[in-house]
Amino acid sequence: EEFDTSKTYFSVLETRTKMLADYACNCLNRYGVCVIDNFLGNGKGLEIHEQVQDMHRKGLFTEGQLMNSERGNSNLKHVRGDVLTWVDGSEEGCEDIGFLVSSMDAVILKCAGKLTNVSVNGRTKAMVACYPGNGTQYLRHVDNPNDDGRCITCIYYLNKNWEAKKYGGLLRIYPEGQDRVASIEPVFDRLLFFWSDRRNPHEVMKAFKTRYAITVWYYDADQREKAIKGYKGGMKPEIVPLHSHDQRSVNCDT
Numbered sequence: 001e002e003f004d005t006s007k008t009y010f011s012v013l014e015t016r017t018k019m020l021a022d023y024a025c026n027c028l029n030r031y032g033v034c035v036i037d038n039f040l041g042n043g044k045g046l047e048i049h050e051q052v053q054d055m056h057r058k059g060l061f062t063e064g065q066l067m068n069s070e071r072g073n074s075n076l077k078h079v080r081g082d083v084l085t086w087v088d089g090s091e092e093g094c095e096d097i098g099f100l101v102s103s104m105d106a107v108i109l110k111c112a113g114k115l116t117n118v119s120v121n122g123r124t125k126a127m128v129a130c131y132p133g134n135g136t137q138y139l140r141h142v143d144n145p146n147d148d149g150r151c152i153t154c155i156y157y158l159n160k161n162w163e164a165k166k167y168g169g170l171l172r173i174y175p176e177g178q179d180r181v182a183s184i185e186p187v188f189d190r191l192l193f194f195w196s197d198r199r200n201p202h203e204v205m206k207a208f209k210t211r212y213a214i215t216v217w218y219y220d221a222d223q224r225e226k227a228i229k230g231y232k233g234g235m236k237p238e239i240v241p242l243h244s245h246d247q248r249s250v251n252c253d254t
């Protein structure tokens with residue numbers, strides 16, 4: 001009978017997503033950091049890069065907001081120089097970003113029950129960020145220092161032929177209590193997961209070429225519940241349910 005390629009495609013995708021999830025859980029539980037290269041492949045990666053460049057050209061990026069703690073700093077550019085915009089991936093011209101966050105969700109959904117002390121029940125929208133490349137950086141910080149509910153930072157890099165020696169822009173993570181530094185190049189089609197809390201102080205080194213990244217933060221159900229009750233400012237705990245590829249929003253524990 002007719003060879004059903006679509007079924008084969010989805011079963012291969014399913015198997016690969018499960019394999020990536022197992023790898024991510026092992027790395028996160030053991031090292032607190034996980035790097036996956038060639039996440040979506042050259043074609044899809046280029047489409048996402050194209051959409052982000054279009055958004056940038058249309059002037060949709062704004063100056064990176066500063067958290068209250070950073071506001072005290074007089075020269076705001078000095079703390080962080082990224083410009084950014086938030087998308088949920090359903091907007092006009094953001095379809096490929098939508099595909100990316102669904103692919104991130106698909107991996108996280110398959111991690112259910114296998115991440116130490118974490119039960120993911122949602123995420124932020126996608127933050128599309130650009131370091132303009134005029135020596136802009138992001139000084140050492142912790143994404144979630146005050147238990148605002150975010151447990152995993154997930155970053156997808158879009159930068160073709162990135163050479164850290166020439167363009168800088170390394171992400172440096174200083175895992176708490178370890179004398180090791182993770183230096184991560186923001187290379188095209190690279191996906192990165194790391195715990196968002198104090199276990200992973202990190203910085204973005206000065207970038208001398210336009211540097212694009214798309215980030216989502218995943219929420220832990222319990223921590224977010226508590227954060228909502230005692231909400232005291234900071235990253236607003238707006239939550240997006242996870243979407244697997246058939247666009248149904250599913251809860252991890254179903």
Ligand SMILES: COc1ccc2cc(-c3cnc(C(=O)NCC(=O)O)c(O)c3)ccc2c1
Pocket residue numbers: 064065066067082084127129138143155170171186202203204213234235236
């Ligand atoms: C209250 O509104 C906002 C709005 C946006 C915010 C964005 C960040 C942020 C945090 N981390 C990084 C980072 O570490 N990037 C690493 C890399 O690009 O390799 C980054 O680029 C941006 C933090 C707080 C925010 C608060």
Ligand SMILES: [Mn+2]
Pocket residue numbers: 141142143202
């Ligand atoms: Mn950060």
